[in-house]
Amino acid sequence: xxxxxxxxxxxxxxxxxxxxxxxxxxxxxxxxxxxxxxxxxxxxxxxxxxxxxxxxxxxxxxxxxxxxxxxxxxxxxxxxxxxxxxxxxxxxxxxxxxxxxxxxxxxxxxxxxxxxxxxxxxxxxxxxxxxxxxxxxxxxxxxxxxxxxxxxxxxxxxxxxxxxxxxxxxxxxxxxxxxxxxxxxxxxxxxxxxxxxxxxxxxxxxxxxxxxxxxxxxxxxxxxxxxxxxxxxxxxxxxxxxxxxxxxxxxxxxxxxxxxxxxxxxxxxxxxxxxxxxxxxxxxxxxxxxxxxxxxxxxxxxxxxxxxxxxxxxxxxxxxxxxxxxxxxxxxxxxxxxxxxxxxxxxxxxxxxxxxxxxxxxxxxxxxxxxxxxxxxxxxxxxxxxxxxxxxxxxxxxxxxxxx
Numbered sequence: 593x594x595x596x597x598x599x600x601x602x603x604x605x606x607x608x609x610x611x612x613x614x615x616x617x618x619x620x621x622x623x624x625x626x627x628x629x630x631x632x633x634x635x636x637x638x639x640x641x642x643x644x645x646x647x648x649x650x651x652x653x654x655x656x657x658x659x660x661x662x663x664x665x666x667x668x669x670x671x672x673x674x675x676x677x678x679x680x681x682x683x684x685x686x687x688x689x690x691x692x693x694x695x696x697x698x699x700x701x702x703x704x705x706x707x708x709x710x711x712x713x714x715x716x717x718x719x720x721x722x723x724x725x726x727x728x729x730x731x732x733x734x735x736x737x738x739x740x741x742x743x744x745x746x747x748x749x750x751x752x753x754x755x756x757x758x759x760x761x762x763x764x765x766x767x768x769x770x771x772x773x774x775x776x777x778x779x780x781x782x783x784x785x786x787x788x789x790x791x792x793x794x795x796x797x798x799x800x801x802x803x804x805x806x807x808x809x810x811x812x813x814x815x816x817x818x819x820x821x822x823x824x825x826x827x828x829x830x831x832x833x834x835x836x837x838x839x840x841x842x843x844x845x846x847x848x849x850x851x852x853x854x855x856x857x858x859x860x861x862x863x864x865x866x867x868x869x870x871x872x873x874x875x876x877x878x879x880x881x882x883x884x885x886x887x888x889x890x891x892x893x894x895x896x897x898x899x900x901x902x903x904x905x906x907x908x909x910x911x912x913x914x915x916x917x918x919x920x921x922x923x924x925x926x927x928x929x930x931x932x933x934x935x936x937x938x939x940x941x942x943x944x945x946x947x948x949x950x951x952x953x954x955x956x957x958x959x960x961x962x963x964x965x966x967x968x969x970x971x972x973x974x975x976x977x978x979x980x981x982x983x984x985x986x987x988x989x990x991x992x993x994x995x996x
Contacts, residue, residue, distance in 0.1 A: 615638060615639045615642075615679075615684070616636055616637060616638045616639070616646070616679045617636050617637040617638075617646055618636070618676055619634050619635070619636040619671075619672045619675045619676050619679070620634070620635055620636065620672070621633075621634055621665075621668045621669070621672055622634075622635060622652075623664075623665065623668070626661060628660065628661055628664065628745060629705075629745070631654055631655075632654070632655040632664055632665075632668060633652035633653055633654045633655060633668070634652065634653040634668055634671045634672050634675060635648065635649065635652045635653075636648075636649055636675065636679070637649060638679075638684075638685060638686070640686055649685055651685075653671055653675070655667050655668050655671075656747060702747065702748050702791055703745060703746065703747060703748065704735060704738055704743060704746060704747070704748050704750075704751060705735065706748075707748035707786055707791055707792075708731055708732075708735055708748075708782065710785075710786075710789070710791070711782040711783075711785040711786055712727075712728055712731060712782070714785050715727060715728075715781065715782070715785070716728075721910065722910050722912065725909060725910045725912065725913045726778075726912055726913065726916075727778050727781070727782075728913075729909075729913045729916055729917070730774070730775050730778040730779070731778060731779070731782055733920065734759060734775070734779060737759055737762070738751065738755075738759075743755075748786065748791060748792060749792060752796070753796045753797075753799060753800065756776075756779060756796075756797060756800065757800055759775075760772050760775060760776055760800065763775050764803070764933070765933065766923050766926060766927070766933065767919075767923075767933050767936075768933050769803045769804065772803060773802050773803055776797065776800060776802065779797055780795060780797035780798065783795040783796070783797050810934060810935065810936050810938040810939040810942060811934045811935055811939055811942070812939060812942045812943040812946050812984060812985070813935065813939055813940070813943045817929065817931075818943060820929060821836075821925060821929065822836075822837075824925065824928065824929075825925065829921070830886075831898065831901070831902060831903065832918070832921050832922065832925075833884075834884055834885070834886070834898075834903075835849055835898050835918055835937075836922075836937065836940055837881060837884055838852070838881065839937060839938075839940045839941050839944075840940040840941070840943065840944045841878050841880055841881040841944065842864065842875055842877065842878070842881060843941055843944060843945055843948075843968060843969045843970070844866065844875075844941065845938070845941065846915050846918065846919070846937045846938060847911055847912070847915045848866050848867075849898060849918075850896070850898060850911050850914040850915045850918065851866070851867045851911055852864070852866070852896065852897045852898065853893065853894055853895060853896055853897065854888050854891045854892065854893050854894070854895050854896075854897055854904055855893035855894060856897075857877070857885075857888060857897065859877070859882060859885065859888075862876060862877045862878075862879075862882060863875070863876065863877065864876075864877050873970060875970070876968075886903050888903070888904060890904070891903065891904025892904070892906075894906075896914075898914075898918070900914075900917065918937065919936065919937060922936065922937055942984040945965070945969055945980075945981075945984070945986065946981075946984060946985075946986040948965060948968065949961060949965055949981060949986050950986070952964055952965065962974050962977055962978070965977060
């Protein structure tokens with residue numbers, strides 16, 4: 593804070609009424625019509641020369657963004673009153689010999705929202721669209737967390753190392769070390785821009801260590817966990833419930849579910865077209881999934897089956913961002929049932945492939961079971977399928993006590 597600002601904030605009066613030609617306009621308050629999401633400030637005009645015109649002084653005096661409406665107005669009135677007295681006393685803001693200096697308070701008083709928006713706009717011009725969308729998604733989720741934890745309308749300078757570390761710890765607990773490290777890197781890239789533009793003093797994210805990240809596999813759900821989750825989703829979130837069932841009953845990867853448009857679904861022939869990187873593949877829609885389908889005839893063919901908030905919506909985001917949003921929706925379910933970072937949406941695919949294989953193996957030879965599984969899951973070779981089944985611990989033998 594400049595020594596001028598500290599001086600203006602003093603509550604005592606220091607009136608000297610010097611009668612001379614007025615070189616200034618009375619300071620005024622801009623309050624954005626009461627909108628606390630915008631900047632409020634005091635401004636005035638001054639004559640650079642005795643015969644010159646009154647010109648708007650270029651440095652506004654901004655109220656702290658974290659103050660509420662009442663306190664913000666009171667803060668500005670104090671500034672307005674004392675600045676008026678100071679100007680009457682002969683203060684010339686352009687005089688290099690006066691004892692006050694104007695700081696550019698605009699940067700140091702930026703709100704969290706303003707600072708993030710500023711940095712994201714710079715990043716948008718330097719990153720590929722896919723990279724930018726991933727960064728934007730992580731930063732907006734961080735801002736949402738800040739708002740929910742008492743930082744709404746506060747200054748960017750209120751976000752310190754302890755705050756960011758708390759957020760990263762929550763990411764680690766709910767997801768993985770890899771996601772936590774990626775989030776740390778994205779926040780750091782934003783804070784680097786803020787530091788380079790003197791909006792914050794330094795990028796302290798560099799002081800937060802990168803964690804060792806091991807390759808992590810999603811675990812399968814137990815039958816009890818599966819039942820509880822499905823019952824909860826059926827009652828509380830129909831959209832996420834059907835999303836999970838497309839993963840479970842059609843053995844799809846989450847990102848494949850996010851690619852599905854209304855036009856990809858043929859309910860008459862029970863065929864689903866799945867887009868791939870090289871084209872598309874066709875899959876059978878089982879009756880158990882058809883029975884869960886909403887009325888899709890009311891939606892446009894090119895709309896996504898799974899929109900941001902409802903079925904059949906357009907969604908201006910890339911598939912990675914759309915998938916990440918659904919992963920975030922599922923975090924609430926994980927928290928409710930106390931599920932650790934080893935469980936996620938992908939776990940449903942593992943769970944139902946395991947169930948299918950263990951059912952087949954009771955009625956078929958291992959070769960027949962593998963062939964049938966491949967035709968359903970889309971694995972391209974038995975070698976790849978066997979490796980996958982080993983990784984998810986699919987086969988559990990029957991009780992062998994009688995042989996002991």
